[in-house]
Every structure is written in structure tokens, then in C-alpha cells.
Amino acid sequence: MAEPFRFRVNQHGPAGSPVREPFAPADPKPGWVKLELKAMALNRLDLWTTEGIPGYPLPLPLTPGCDGAGTLEAVGEGTILPPGVALGGSVMIAPGLSCGVCPACSRGDDMLCPTYGVLGQVCDGTAATHVLVPAANLLPIPGNWTFEQAAAFPLVFLTAWEMLVHKCALRPGETVLVWGGGSGVGSAAIQLVKALGGTALAVVGSEAKAMQCWDLGAEHVIVRGEMKALVGKVRELTGKRGVDVVFEHTGAATWTTSLSVCARGGRIVTCGATTGRETTFDLRALFAKQIQIRGSYMGRREHLWTLLSLIQRNPTNPPFHPVIDRVFDLAEYPEAQRHLEAGNGFGKVVCRI
Numbered sequence: 001m002a003e004p005f006r007f008r009v010n011q012h013g014p015a016g017s018p019v020r021e022p023f024a025p026a027d028p029k030p031g032w033v034k035l036e037l038k039a040m041a042l043n044r045l046d047l048w049t050t051e052g053i054p055g056y057p058l059p060l061p062l063t064p065g066c067d068g069a070g071t072l073e074a075v076g077e078g079t080i081l082p083p084g085v086a087l088g089g090s091v092m093i094a095p096g097l098s099c100g101v102c103p104a105c106s107r108g109d110d111m112l113c114p115t116y117g118v119l120g121q122v123c124d125g126t127a128a129t130h131v132l133v134p135a136a137n138l139l140p141i142p143g144n145w146t147f148e149q150a151a152a153f154p155l156v157f158l159t160a161w162e163m164l165v166h167k168c169a170l171r172p173g174e175t176v177l178v179w180g181g182g183s184g185v186g187s188a189a190i191q192l193v194k195a196l197g198g199t200a201l202a203v204v205g206s207e208a209k210a211m212q213c214w215d216l217g218a219e220h221v222i223v224r225g226e227m228k229a230l231v232g233k234v235r236e237l238t239g240k241r242g243v244d245v246v247f248e249h250t251g252a253a254t255w256t257t258s259l260s261v262c263a264r265g266g267r268i269v270t271c272g273a274t275t276g277r278e279t280t281f282d283l284r285a286l287f288a289k290q291i292q293i294r295g296s297y298m299g300r301r302e303h304l305w306t307l308l309s310l311i312q313r314n315p316t317n318p319p320f321h322p323v324i325d326r327v328f329d330l331a332e333y334p335e336a337q338r339h340l341e342a343g344n345g346f347g348k349v350v351c352r353i
């Protein structure tokens with residue numbers, strides 16, 4: 001294998017600005033492991049880490065990257081490995097890091113831990129040939145999946161599952177409007193809504209993306225145009241009722257429309273604000289329609305095991321799978337960041353290592 005290398009954010013800058021450098025991967029401390037990475041997947045967090053987050057200082061220099069998969073190269077002294085994981089074997093990474101001993105962690109709500117953080121933000125991430133992670137963050141890769149698929153899976157599916165199952169308690173027969181159906185988290189949400197017995201109504205930016213949403217199991221797809229027309233279309237498709245759940249991650253550009261398309265007693269769940277994080281809205285829409293707003297960030301690590309068991313019931317035809325937009329070489333990581341930011345793809349942007 002070539003010299004180990006990684007990408008570094010030495011100072012915040014635009015997408016594509018992380019710098020490649022050689023490095024000597026450290027040996028894992030007790031409780032931690034070292035992976036030789038074979039693939040990593042990009043997320044919006046890679047861009048935020050690169051560009052900087054106002055009011056949220058990051059420990060620079062830092063290697064971005066939350067998602068990854070590879071082979072287990074070294075194990076810290078006295079470290080216990082999760083079931084199905086062995087030295088030299090193939091593994092994927094759960095992206096959330098927490099203390100493991102506080103009350104929130106003890107009841108499984110690791111993403112509510114006071115020290116909770118994501119790989120590639122609180123410590124060096126996966127835009128590298130090697131990464132160090134806690135052994136508790138390892139999971140076996142489903143049967144016939146490639147490293148690229150395994151890397152593209154954890155963060156978006158964990159996020160979408162948490163939003164739909166735990167924040168919204170989605171019931172069979174309910175209707176969910178999924179903004180950005182072509183995004184990584186959107187493509188995961190469409191499939192999970194269907195697997196959970198719901199009806200997904202996806203919103204996309206182009207006709208080409210509409211076709212792919214249908215392939216994933218969306219019941220209806222709306223090509224985004226004027227928001228007023230979109231509200232009319234949703235009303236028409238839902239018998240004037242609106243949708244039971246709005247799956248939000250887009251923020252300022254869509255927020256007031258989300259309130260308009262949400263049914264009486266419905267819920268809006270959000271995990272992001274890619275179009276802007278500040279918005280205003282008419283509170284009457286909220287209380288008169290008795291809408292509940294729920295914030296969500298990542299999800300319980302335990303749920304990745306749930307998702308894994310659902311896949312392993314039928315690995316050749318799983319109820320959901322990561323959608324890969326494009327595979328770059330890790331050496332092209334800056335270009336992969338710019339591609340993600342441009343937002344023209346469908347599904348996850350992955351780097352092969």
C-alpha cells in the first residue's frame with residue numbers, strides 16, 4: 001500500500017479546501033481500534049467542518065469525514081470487539097462518539113450525551129487511509145455489500161430512522177413529504193418510509209431525480225418549482241388534508257411551505273438547514289393546525305444494529321440500501337466536496353481508498 005495520507009482542514013475555507021498530507025497513523029489506545037479504510041462517504045458535515053460553523057469552534061487542524069468502512073488493522077490493549085467483528089475483518093463505522101457512562105448513554109440515548117460529537121468533527125475522521133475509532137463504533141458489513149456501500153450507509157440511515165421511527169413514531173398508512181429526495185438522507189428516508197408502511201411523497205429538483213425517487217419506492221414525486229404550486233399539488237394528492245409528517249433538512253427555503261403542507265395534528269421533523277438556518281413564520285399556522293415540530297440530530301447507535309438485522313434477514317434483496325451517486329478516488333476528496341456542494345447528484349458521494 002502507498003504511503004498513508006490524510007486530508008486536513010488547517011484553517012476554515014470553501015468546499016474543496018482541505019489539504020493532503022502524509023501521516024503516520026498512531027497505535028490505538030485501550031478501547032480503540034485502527035482501521036485501514038477502503039471507502040469513505042461524504043456528508044454535509046464534511047462541508048461544515050471545512051467551512052466552519054459560527055459559534056461552534058472545531059479542534060483544528062482536523063481530518064473531516066464521518067462515514068467509512070475498511071479492515072480492522074489493530075486493536076488497543078484489552079479491547080473487547082462487538083459481535084461479528086474480528087481483527088483483519090471488514091467493518092463499517094458508527095459515526096457518533098459519546099462517553100458511554102453518563103445517564104443518557106446508559107439508557108441508549110448516546111446522541112443526547114453531553115460530550116456527544118461526530119467523527120471528523122470532534123476527532124480526526126475518515127478522509128484518510130487510516131482512522132482511529134472506539135471499538136464500540138464498529139459494525140460488521142452486511143453479507144454481500146461493497147466497502148463503498150458500507151461507507152455510504154450509517155450516517156444517513158441512522159439519521160432518517162431516528163427522525164421517522166423515534167421522533168415521529170411513523171405509523172403504517174401515514175404520508176410523509178420528503179424534501180430533497182435526491183440527497184443522501186432523502187434517498188434513505190424514501191426507502192424507510194416505504195419499509196415502515198408509509199407513503200412517501202418526494203420533492204426533487206429535476207425530472208431525472210424524479211425517476212430515481214420512483215425506483216426507490218416514492219408513491220408520488222413533485223419536481224420543485226414555485227412553492228405555491230407545490231402546496232396545491234400536495235393538497236390534491238392528499239385529499240386536501242396535507243401530509244402527516246414533513247421530513248425537513250432544507251431549512252429556510254422550505255420551512256413556511258412545510259407548515260403549509262403539514263396536516264392538522266401532523267409533525268415536522270428536521271435534521272438540517274442546508275438552504276439557511278434562520279427563518280420566520282406565522283405562529284398561527286403552528287397552533288391553529290396543532291403541528292408539532294421535532295428537532296433531530298444523528299441517532300442512537302443501537303439503531304444501526306436494528307437496521308443491520310433488517311438487512312440481514314434478506315441480504316440479497318434488502319428493504320433499503322444506500323444509493324451511491326458517484327465514486328471518487330480519495331486523492332480527489334476536495335473535488336468530491338465540491339461535487340457534493342453543487343448538489344446535482346442523486347444519493348451519496350463516496351471516495352474509494
Ligand SMILES: [Zn+2]
Nearest residue numbers: 099102105113
Ligand atoms: Zn455519555
